[in-house]
Amino acid sequence: MSVDQGQDIAGGNEKAIAEGVTTAAATANSYPVAPGYQLNVRSGPGTGYSIVRVLPEGSRVAINCQTPGTRVSGPYGTSNIWDNIGSGQYVSDAYIRTGSDGYVAPRC
Template sequence: MSLPSRRSILLAGAGTGALITVVGTASAASAEAVRYYDVAPGVRLNVRGGPGTNYPITRVLSEGAKVPIYCQTPGTTVTGPYGTTNIWDNIANAEFVSDAYVYTGSDGYIRPRCQV
């Protein structure tokens, strides 16, 4: 028998937030498995605080990095090893990289759009 897992989710609305806790078994609470995607070879990739080159760099990924993509959103158009695109990949909370540097095997969206 699995022990219930807990996840807290912050819901925002009308300028205030509410914190709720979701309780369920590990199998019920788990979403699809996280897949990691290769960053272009030889690239040290800037991670930004939002989906565009106007956002501050929060860190730099080392060569050979792999990233999860939780959601994708339009932003600044960037040209990189995998073409020209305005798609930005959300790789962690408030961390985005241009899809032009991530090998996804597609020129379009492969993950849900980020909820703003």
């Protein structure tokens, strides 16, 4: 994803600059799904919840908040942390490269 460069504010392009900052911030706060995996998105923080969709390989997710749930083993270890990526959408943190074994977002 590229970020458009805005013109200077005096040139009347305040919206373009603001959108560029928002886009850059959104990219900075998203995390990649483990390479080679399609990831189940569940309706709650555990494997007992229904699958609401499947993320394709190469996806990135923005984590809104995190909560404990079912313990899952994945490519990034074993964890009971579940990442909320949208309303009623959770993925196991064991499949998300956050760079940490702990919480990287507020608790839900």
